[in-house]
Amino acid sequence: MSIAGKVARSRVPTDSFRRTLKLSWIQMQLALKAIRREPQVLFFLVLFPLMLFIIFGSVFPWTIEGTTVKLSHYLAAGIIASSLFGTAFLNLSIGIVGQREDGWLKRLGGSPVPKAAFFAGQIGAILLITLAQVIVMLIVGVAAFDLDLPSGTQWLTLIWVLILGVAAGCGLGIAITSFIPSVRASPAVVNFPYIGLQFISGVFLNFDIMPGWLQTLASIFPLRWLTLGLRSVFLPDEFKYAEPGQSWQLEWVALVLLIWIVAGLGIALLTFKWDRSG
Numbered sequence: 001m002s003i004a005g006k007v008a009r010s011r012v013p014t015d016s017f018r019r020t021l022k023l024s025w026i027q028m029q030l031a032l033k034a035i036r037r038e039p040q041v042l043f044f045l046v047l048f049p050l051m052l053f054i055i056f057g058s059v060f061p062w063t064i065e066g067t068t069v070k071l072s073h074y075l076a077a078g079i080i081a082s083s084l085f086g087t088a089f090l091n092l093s094i095g096i097v098g099q100r101e102d103g104w105l106k107r108l109g110g111s112p113v114p115k116a117a118f119f120a121g122q123i124g125a126i127l128l129i130t131l132a133q134v135i136v137m138l139i140v141g142v143a144a145f146d147l148d149l150p151s152g153t154q155w156l157t158l159i160w161v162l163i164l165g166v167a168a169g170c171g172l173g174i175a176i177t178s179f180i181p182s183v184r185a186s187p188a189v190v191n192f193p194y195i196g197l198q199f200i201s202g203v204f205l206n207f208d209i210m211p212g213w214l215q216t217l218a219s220i221f222p223l224r225w226l227t228l229g230l231r232s233v234f235l236p237d238e239f240k241y242a243e244p245g246q247s248w249q250l251e252w253v254a255l256v257l258l259i260w261i262v263a264g265l266g267i268a269l270l271t272f273k274w275d276r277s278g
Contacts, residue, residue, distance in 0.1 A: 020114060020116055020117045020120075023112075023113050023114070023117035023121070024116075024117045024120035024121045024124065025121070025124075026121065027113065027117055027118050027120070027121020027122065027124075028120075028121040028122075028124035028125045028128075029121075030121070031121055031122055031124075031125035031126075032125045032128065032129075034095075035125070035129070046129070046132060046133055046136060048083075049079055049080075049082070049083030049086075049133060049137065050133075050136055050137055050140060052079055052083075053075070053076060053079045053080075053137055053140065053141070054140065054144065056072070056075045056079065056204070057072035057075060057076070057141075057144065057145045058072075060072060060075065064206060064242075066242070067239060067242055068236070069235055069236065069239050069242075070145070070146075072145040072147075073141075073145065073147055073148075073234060073235060074206070074231070074235065075203075075204065076137070076141045076145065076147050076234055077227065077230040077231040077233070077234045077235065078201075078202055078203035078204060078227050078230075078231075079137070079203065080133070080134060080137055080230055080234075081165065081201075081203065081223065081226045081227040081229075081230045082198050082201075082203045082223065082227070083130075083133055083137070084130045084133065084134070084162065084165055084166055084169070084226065085165060085166075085168075085169040085194075085222065085223050085226055086169075086194060087126060087129055087130055087133065087166075087169070088123075088126050088130070088165075088166045088167075088168075088169025088170045088172075088173055089169040089170075089172055089173040089176075089190065089194060090173070090190050090191070090194060091126065091129075091173070092122055092126060092169075092170055092173035092174060093172075093173040093174070093176050093177050093180065093186060093189075093190045094183075094186045094187065094190060096122075096173075096174065096177045097177050097180050097182070097183055097186045098183050098186075100177070100273065100274070100275060101182065101183045103275070105274045105275060106274050106275040108274065109274025109275065110274075115268075115269060115272055116269075119170075119174060119265065119268065119269075122170065122174070123166070123167060123170040126166055126169075126170055127163065127166055127167075130162065130166050131162075134158075134162065147234065148234065150233050150234070154232075154233045157229065157232060157233050157250065158230070158233045160254070161226065161229035161230060161233070161253060161257075164226075164253075164254065164257035164258065164261065165222065165225075165226035165229070165257055167257075167261045168222040168226070168257045168260040168261050168264060169222065170264070171260065171261050171262075171263070171264020171265040171267075171268060172222070172260065172264040173190075173264075174264065174265070174268040174272065175263075175264045175265075175267040175268040175271065175272075176189065176190060177268075177272070177273075178267075178268075178271035178272060178273055179271075197218065197221055197223045197224075198223070200214045200215075200217060200218040200224075201218045201221070201223040201224040201227050202218075202224060202227045202228065202231070203223070203227055206242075207224070207227075207228075207243065207244065208242060208243065208244055215244060219256075221260075222256060222257055222260045225252065225253045225256045225257055226253075226257065228243070228248065228249065228253055229248075229250065229253040229257075231243075231248070232248035232250060232253075
């Protein structure tokens with residue numbers, strides 16, 4: 001093979017990567033535009049979790065028994081985690097099934113857009129939305145409930161926990177679309193596990209009061225670890241002694257979330273369907 005031929009072949013992976021990045025950027029812009037065109041969806045994504053935060057924080061102003069931690073601060077970490085995971089898991093799964101039903105995905109599947117670019121664009125859009133959620137809830141938490149902002153390395157922890165938690169939710173949201181038969185079925189299919197996980201993952205209830213078997217069940221899924229990671233950011237360090245294992249277990253937070261990212265996106269790549277017929 002000539003030198004020119006070898007150079008041309010060596011450029012193929014680079015050109016393919018650049019093309020995928022460009023298509024991912026376009027898909028992210030399209031996803032954000034679709035959400036902007038439906039303001040009620042944006043209201044639900046950003047303002048509904050905020051409403052829950054305000055209601056629960058106002059109704060439960062006392063401290064957790066045996067600690068100096070305000071229940072409103074504990075709930076702040078849980079509700080932020082739940083809203084981030086819910087935005088990724090619920091919005092993405094229901095939205096993709098809707099796009100599949102109206103034929104938009106089938107048209108996209110017939111285009112040169114690879115699955116990886118489509119997934120990356122969707123995840124990028126969700127990351128931007130969840131960033132807006134966090135900013136709004138932090139402002140309200142500080143102003144209304146004296147929530148302490150992260151300091152020092154806690155900001156770094158907040159960033160990586162947020163990115164991994166949202167990516168895990170997105171991977172699961174995309175993966176589960178292959179098992180949802182229709183738009184009408186999608187709310188029931190995705191809300192059942194999501195609501196159940198909220199109650200056993202330490203979102204609304206102190207995790208250590210759960211029976212051991214429920215703690216074990218919750219620990220299989222990413223929401224429990226996303227919630228724990230955010231508690232390590234927003235609660236005093238001594239509260240870790242009230243957690244099972246008396247530690248924030250951040251290494252387990254990272255490991256479990258990474259496993260779910262790989263598993264979710266792996267299942268999505270193998271089973272994702274551009275239309276009902278696959």
